[in-house]
Amino acid sequence: MAVAGGLLLAGCNLPTFGETKPITSQGQDSIKLWQGFFIAGAVVFLFVFCLIAWASIRYRRRSHAIPRQTQYHTILEIFYTVIPIVGVLILFGFTFVTENNVDALPAPKVSVTVTAFQWGWRFHYAKQDVTVIGIELQDPEMVLPQGETVRISLRSHDVVHGFYVPAFDFSRYAQPGITNRFTLNLHTLGTYRGQCTQYCGLFHSLMRFRVRVVTPAQFATWLRTHRSGGTTSRASLTASAGGAVR
Ligand SMILES: [Cu+2]
Known part of the structure; x- marks a missing residue:
């Protein structure tokens, strides 16, 4: 031992x-x-x-x-x-x-609210007013800076989903009515695949997403060019996602 x-x-x-x-x-x-x-x-x-x-x-x-x-x-x-x-x-x-x-939940440099819904993901950077939404087959991308403390607030709009990124060796449930908070400190630049890991209905298998880790400078540029320009693919999913089920 x-x-x-x-x-x-x-x-x-x-x-x-x-x-x-x-x-x-x-x-x-x-x-x-x-x-x-x-x-x-x-x-x-x-x-x-x-x-x-x-x-x-x-x-x-x-x-x-x-x-x-x-x-x-x-x-x-x-x-x-x-x-x-x-x-x-x-x-x-x-x-x-x-x-x-x-x-541990140290004070974050960047905060992202991740909302899972049937059948896609919404990544909302409240402070910078940036939203990314993708549904089936669109594989939305969450962009995050390397080397900075990132806080993810994970929730669900409807049923229980699973947030899983194999490259992080990490998964958490996205549960309706509950916000699961966790911290990520990303070391390596690159694009990593993510997937819902909780069977959540017909198109569960299409609930994929990507995480792209970029340098802080690239991250700042990305935020500037995406401000208020989020692709809203589903009108019913509002900023207050987590309320009524469709
Ligand atoms: Cu799901």
Whole structure:
């Protein structure tokens, strides 16, 4: 377990064990936890496997005599009760710290209200008066600056949707009547695909979007050129989305 803890701290250079390498600080925190859990699990697996293999070979049946019985071995029983509990507590501690990091809400530089609806997305930059809306097959694009603290306020206009960007290793429900807030600190420029991950009706599979990470200067230019020019594809979805269901 101590080994796993040490590796957890040095997590950056470890393989991701099947996960995407995330491009956000929050995702990188999550991936370190995943690496720690994977290694702790592998250590336990190897330990148990070796014990089973050793017992199978060393104590395979040689005669019909009943071997020496060793139940009520108090020290051994304390050992195999305490060690797993300590292991679970250590994993719990790392989980607690990571969840607090991922859910932290520091003062943001940029705020975007993301509204999911059947079947599309609306990205609203209230302060800069910019709105992007896209419905089925339009794949709207949320543009965000690199290296700045971004606050997303996620909500739903109708039913439960799921906001998921694989490159962030992150997903959250978009729930009617509830605003889920989270922070993103984006490290890598590029365009990343996103998708609704909660089955929400007929065109759920078309509820895709993109996130484009640009430099702060490019972001400022983008905001200027899109002010009040959002493509409103569905008139029923007003700025007060989250109210009545269509
Ligand atoms: Cu959906």
